[in-house]
Amino acid sequence: KAGVTQTPRYLIKTRGQQVTLSCSPISGHRSVSWYQQTPGQGLQFLFEYFSETQRNKGNFPGRFSGRQFSNSRSEMNVSTLELGDSALYLCASSWVGGNEQFFGPGTRLTVL
Amino acid sequence: QKEVEQNSGPLSVPEGAIASLNCTYSDRGSQSFFWYRQYSGKSPELIMFIYSNGDKEDGRFTAQLNKASQYVSLLIRDSQPSDSATYLCAVNLNTDKLIFGTGTRLQVFP
Numbered sequence: 001k002a003g004v005t006q007t008p009r010y011l012i013k014t015r016g017q018q019v020t021l022s023c024s025p026i027s028g029h030r031s032v033s034w035y036q037q038t039p040g041q042g043l044q045f046l047f048e049y050f051s052e053t054q055r056n057k058g059n060f061p062g063r064f065s066g067r068q069f070s071n072s073r074s075e076m077n078v079s080t081l082e083l084g085d086s087a088l089y090l091c092a093s094s095w096v097g098g099n100e101q102f103f104g105p106g107t108r109l110t111v112l
Numbered sequence: 113q114k115e116v117e118q119n120s121g122p123l124s125v126p127e128g129a130i131a132s133l134n135c136t137y138s139d140r141g142s143q144s145f146f147w148y149r150q151y152s153g154k155s156p157e158l159i160m161f162i163y164s165n166g167d168k169e170d171g172r173f174t175a176q177l178n179k180a181s182q183y184v185s186l187l188i189r190d191s192q193p194s195d196s197a198t199y200l201c202a203v204n205l206n207t208d209k210l211i212f213g214t215g216t217r218l219q220v221f222p
Contacts, residue, residue, distance in 0.1 A: 033209060042214035043156070043200065056209045090155055100146065101202075101210060103155040 002027065004093050004104035012110045018079040021107045025072050025093030032074040033101060034066060037088040046089075049074055050096065078109075086111045115139065116203050118213035125220055131188040133216050135201030138182070145177055145184045146202040146210065149195075156200055160186060191220045 005024045013019050025032050034046040045058040049068035066076040072093075078085055088108050092101035117136050125131045133147075144163050148156035162168045162175040162184065174187040184203075188195055198215040205211055 035212075043212040045209055045211065048209050056207060058209075088155075099144065099204070100158055100161055102158060103148075106155045 004091060004102055006089075006091055006104035006107050008107060009105065010108045010110075012112065013081050014112050015081055015083060017081050018077065019081060019109060020075055020077045021089055021091075021109075023074045023076075023091035023093075023104055025074070025091075026102055029093035029095055029102075030072050031094045031096050031099075031101075032068055032072065033092045033094070034074070034076050035090045035092065036060070037090060037106075038086075043090070046076065081111045083111050085109065114213075115205065115211045116201055116213040118199075118201050118216045120214060121217040122219045123216055125191050125218070127191060127193060127220055127222050129191050129220075131191045131195065131218055131220070133186040133188075133199050133201075133218065135184045135186075135203075135213055136182055137184070137201075137203045137205075137211075139203070139205045140179070140182065142179075142182075142203045142205050144204040145175070146204075147173075147175060147186045148200040148202060148212075150198045150200060150215065152197075188218075191218075193220050193222055196220050 031050045033048040036044045048056040068074045088106045090106045092103045094101045147160040150156045160175040168175045172189045176185045200215045201213040202210040
């Protein structure tokens with residue numbers, strides 16, 4: 001069974017640009033959660049989607065948004081990038097939110 | 113008070129010893145508890161989950177849950193250098209999301 005995939009694996013952007021990250025969950029999983037990981041803050045919850053609906057959202061500004069498609073694939077978008085957005089962005093899929101989650105390899109975003 | 117707390121470490125243990133990793137959580141309504149291992153530069157990998165009070169064993173790993181004390185731990189028996197990683201505790205606070213601790217870095221030296 002294929003694992004969670006994320007694209008792209010690495011991104012370099014400049015301040016003010018926007019970026020879209022993609023996540024394909026494990027087949028059959030309907031919940032996709034997104035996290036930001038930085039050395040100082042650890043894993044911070046961004047949002048969770050289930051059946052194309054955002055059910056939970058973390059404490060991030062509105063520049064961070066996401067969506068989920070009917071095939072459970074999910075995207076997250078960050079607009080007007082700031083230096084502090086440099087981080088590893090991880091998505092995780094599960095049968096339902098809050099249960100065992102399986103992580104993708106992450107997208108390393110660097111904002112210059 | 114943070115929702116999920118872990119000692120950041122590093123916790124250093126000799127090869128062959130038992131490593132004990134601890135985690136406390138703030139919400140008594142928490143339903144399920146998870147341990148993830150994260151190697152440097154890699155994504156977290158689920159290694160254990162536990163839902164009921166008591167112990168749950170899987171190979172060299174034992175998860176222990178005490179809901180009255182709001183405490184969950186992970187024991188690694190016969191620790192190996194390959195166990196050197198950061199261990200993340202995650203708690204489902206009775207919602208559809210997991211809250212992660214900041215992780216404990218474990219170092220196993222030969």
